[in-house]
Amino acid sequence: MKLYWLVAVCFLGVASIGQAGTIRHDRDDSLYLNLAASPGYNTVGRFLGTTTSYSYYGSGTLIAPNWILTAGHVVDQATSLSFTIGGASYTASQWVAHPNWSGNLSTGYDIALVQLSSTIAGITPATRYAGSNEIGTLGTSVGFGKTGTGLTGAITFDGKKRAGQNVVDKFYSSLNNRILLSDFDNSANAADSAFGSSTPVNLEYLIAPGDSGGGLFLDFGQGPILAGVHSFGSATDGLVDSDYGDRSGHTRVSVFNSWIDSVLGIGGGTSGGGGNNRGGKKKFTEDFGGQIAGVPEPGSLMLLLVGVGAMQFGRRRRK
Numbered sequence: 001m002k003l004y005w006l007v008a009v010c011f012l013g014v015a016s017i018g019q020a021g022t023i024r025h026d027r028d029d030s031l032y033l034n035l036a037a038s039p040g041y042n043t044v045g046r047f048l049g050t051t052t053s054y055s056y057y058g059s060g061t062l063i064a065p066n067w068i069l070t071a072g073h074v075v076d077q078a079t080s081l082s083f084t085i086g087g088a089s090y091t092a093s094q095w096v097a098h099p100n101w102s103g104n105l106s107t108g109y110d111i112a113l114v115q116l117s118s119t120i121a122g123i124t125p126a127t128r129y130a131g132s133n134e135i136g137t138l139g140t141s142v143g144f145g146k147t148g149t150g151l152t153g154a155i156t157f158d159g160k161k162r163a164g165q166n167v168v169d170k171f172y173s174s175l176n177n178r179i180l181l182s183d184f185d186n187s188a189n190a191a192d193s194a195f196g197s198s199t200p201v202n203l204e205y206l207i208a209p210g211d212s213g214g215g216l217f218l219d220f221g222q223g224p225i226l227a228g229v230h231s232f233g234s235a236t237d238g239l240v241d242s243d244y245g246d247r248s249g250h251t252r253v254s255v256f257n258s259w260i261d262s263v264l265g266i267g268g269g270t271s272g273g274g275g276n277n278r279g280g281k282k283k284f285t286e287d288f289g290g291q292i293a294g295v296p297e298p299g300s301l302m303l304l305l306v307g308v309g310a311m312q313f314g315r316r317r318r319k
Contacts, residue, residue: 108178143214164205
C-alpha cells in the first residue's frame, strides 16, 4: 500500500475548472451546492497559486480580517498566491507554514497561514474550535475541489463551491491526535466502511483534489465552528480518487490555536515564498506499519491540490 500526495498540478489555459468533493450517487448535486451557499460557510474561498513551473488551485478559510487558514502544502512551493472570496480577489502579501511541516502528511503538521494585502469587508471570520469533542461529531466539509459520485470518484472540475457531511470517525492513530479521519460510506455496500458506522449520513461526502486547505466545520448548536483543515485523501484499493471506501484526513485546528494566535499576534510569516519552499517532489521512506491500526500506511495518503490540466502524482519525505 503506497501513500501519495493527492496533487493535481494546474497549468493555466486549459479549460476545465473544478467542482468540490464527491457526493452520494443517490442524492442530487444541488443539495451540496445549496449547503455550501449557507451563510455559515461564506468564510471558505479559493486560492490560485503559482510556482516556478506551474499554477494550481486550493482552498482556505478566513479566520481574521486579512488572514486565511489553509494547508501547509498549499503554500509549500508558492511564488504567488491570490484568494477569491465573496466575488472579490485579494493578493497575498506573505505566508507561513507551521515550523514542523516537512512535507510528510502523516505527521499532522499540514497547516499554514496566509496574510492578504488588504482586509476583507462584509464577511465575519470563522470561529476556531478550541475543544476536544470532535470524534463522533457530524462534520461539514467545504471547498472548491473536483467532484463526482461515490461510484465514479472525482472526475469533473468546474470551480464551484460544494459542502457535504461526514462523521469524524477517529484520530490518525493513538500516537497522533493532530489528524481527524472520516471515511466515505456507501449505502449499497457496507463493506466500503473503514471506521465507525457503515450507514452514510444524508449528505455523505468526501473531499477531493482542489479541496486542499478548505474547512471542516462542526456545529454544537451555535453555528459552524472551524475544526479541521483539509489535508489528504487515502485508499486501500490502490486508487485514491475519492470514491466509496476512501478516507479523508484533516489537520486538527484545536491543537494549533496557540501557534495560530502567535502568528496573527505578531503579523508573522516569511514574505514571498513562505517557510517551507523545498522544491520538487520526493519519495517517502518512513514505514509506520502496525503502528497505525485501521489506516493505510503513509504511502497511500494523497494531497488535495488540484490544477487545470494533467495530474502529477509524487511521493515525499522529510528533506
